[in-house]
Amino acid sequence: MLKATKIRLYPTAEQRGFLNRQFGAVRFCYNTGLRIMSHRYKRHGQSLSAKHDLKKLLPVAKKSRKYGWLKEADSIALQQACINLDHAFQRFFDAKQKAGYPRFKSKRGKQSSCHCVGVKVGNDWIKVPKVGLIRAKVHRKIEGKLTSITLTRTGTGKHYASLLFDAEQAVPEPIQCVEANKILGLDMGLSHLSVDSMGRKVANPRFLKEAQKNLRRKQKALSRTKKGSARRAKARRLVAKAHERVANTRNDFQHKLSRQIVDDNQAVIVETLHIRNMMKNRKLAKHIGDASWHALVTKLAYKAEQAGKRLVKLDPWYPSSKTCHACWHKMDAMPLNIRSWECPSCHTHHDRDINAAINIKHQGIIQLKAEGLSVSAHGGSRKSGMSPVAA
Numbered sequence: 001m002l003k004a005t006k007i008r009l010y011p012t013a014e015q016r017g018f019l020n021r022q023f024g025a026v027r028f029c030y031n032t033g034l035r036i037m038s039h040r041y042k043r044h045g046q047s048l049s050a051k052h053d054l055k056k057l058l059p060v061a062k063k064s065r066k067y068g069w070l071k072e073a074d075s076i077a078l079q080q081a082c083i084n085l086d087h088a089f090q091r092f093f094d095a096k097q098k099a100g101y102p103r104f105k106s107k108r109g110k111q112s113s114c115h116c117v118g119v120k121v122g123n124d125w126i127k128v129p130k131v132g133l134i135r136a137k138v139h140r141k142i143e144g145k146l147t148s149i150t151l152t153r154t155g156t157g158k159h160y161a162s163l164l165f166d167a168e169q170a171v172p173e174p175i176q177c178v179e180a181n182k183i184l185g186l187d188m189g190l191s192h193l194s195v196d197s198m199g200r201k202v203a204n205p206r207f208l209k210e211a212q213k214n215l216r217r218k219q220k221a222l223s224r225t226k227k228g229s230a231r232r233a234k235a236r237r238l239v240a241k242a243h244e245r246v247a248n249t250r251n252d253f254q255h256k257l258s259r260q261i262v263d264d265n266q267a268v269i270v271e272t273l274h275i276r277n278m279m280k281n282r283k284l285a286k287h288i289g290d291a292s293w294h295a296l297v298t299k300l301a302y303k304a305e306q307a308g309k310r311l312v313k314l315d316p317w318y319p320s321s322k323t324c325h326a327c328w329h330k331m332d333a334m335p336l337n338i339r340s341w342e343c344p345s346c347h348t349h350h351d352r353d354i355n356a357a358i359n360i361k362h363q364g365i366i367q368l369k370a371e372g373l374s375v376s377a378h379g380g381s382r383k384s385g386m387s388p389v390a391a
């Protein structure tokens with residue numbers, strides 16, 4: 001089982017200088033590779049493999065006078081840049097992922113380089129090729145074999161290392177028999193970050209919205225400064241700092257929430273949303289970016305896997321909001337502004353989001369059974385043999 005952990009680094013001034021040059025070399029390889037591939041693709045309709053064709057160009061470039069400085073960097077990190085570019089193209093050509101065309105990496109903002117040979121970690125240091133030992137705050141015991149270290153520098157100039165290691169313990173067998181009362185349906189919405197099938201609502205922590213005023217003010221200040229001036233550099237750091245604080249707080253919150261959800265349940269059912277479609281609506285998009293459901297689902301997914309528990313992602317076409325969970329009556333429409341409603345067929349009164357979460361749970365149970373799991377009934381779902389007509 002692969003596990004990842006992120007630690008803070010405290011490089012010396014000299015090491016910072018080296019890392020900056022290394023990030024620059026990695027970025028250069030990525031951007032140059034992208035330029036070559038785009039040119040070939042647009043001019044000649046040829047596609048080449050970044051992984052194979054570009055990697056071969058690296059030693060040639062290193063021998064040249066112009067690009068000889070690339071020798072200074074960890075060669076594996078440069079090769080990894082080519083592999084990353086390859087993945088970016090694969091995502092672009094994969095119709096399912098709908099990823100955009102790969103973009104050039106900017107020298108502003110986050111920088112990274114990945115190292116997988118000659119890496120080590122100690123009690124308060126890490127080692128990467130050509131830099132030597134970098135002081136680090138290792139906050140948890142590292143068990144297992146270290147497979148790679150990804151170094152990053154944030155927009156505010158902080159350094160981190162993401163350690164990937166093989167925990168040398170097998171992934172636990174996924175649970176085969178689920179108790180119905182240990183299954184949680186989650187509806188992720190705009191009014192709340194999540195509402196579950198037990199009727200609990202987790203308020204949407206609108207960190208971004210709160211910090212937005214502050215951010216906007218700093219962004220305006222940035223736009224007023226002159227290009228290339230010292231004031232501009234300072235203003236940019238302030239903007240990056242505000243962004244970073246928001247991201248950290250949100251991450252922290254999501255880790256705690258997902259940990260609790262996975263610990264308390266055997267299976268979690270979520271709906272994958274039409275986020276891409278909703279993003280077209282800019283007003284909604286701000287809230288969505290804020291709530292960042294996707295990031296939460298990702299955290300739920302790997303925590304569930306590590307615990308041998310189930311995460312079921314339902315297709316977004318499932319009409320969880322429109323269906324009455326008590327009698328399966330399906331409404332024709334359910335506009336976003338309706339927060340509660342009464343079923344015209346069985347007269348049950350519904351909270352919009354709780355009803356949706358219960359439906360999500362029911363649909364998840366159907367899917368778990370279809371995958372061959374047994375779902376024990378106590379505390380369980382009503383009419384488990386029946387399924388609502390999905391359309």
Ligand SMILES: [Zn+2]
Nearest residue numbers: 324327343346
């Ligand atoms: Zn009903």
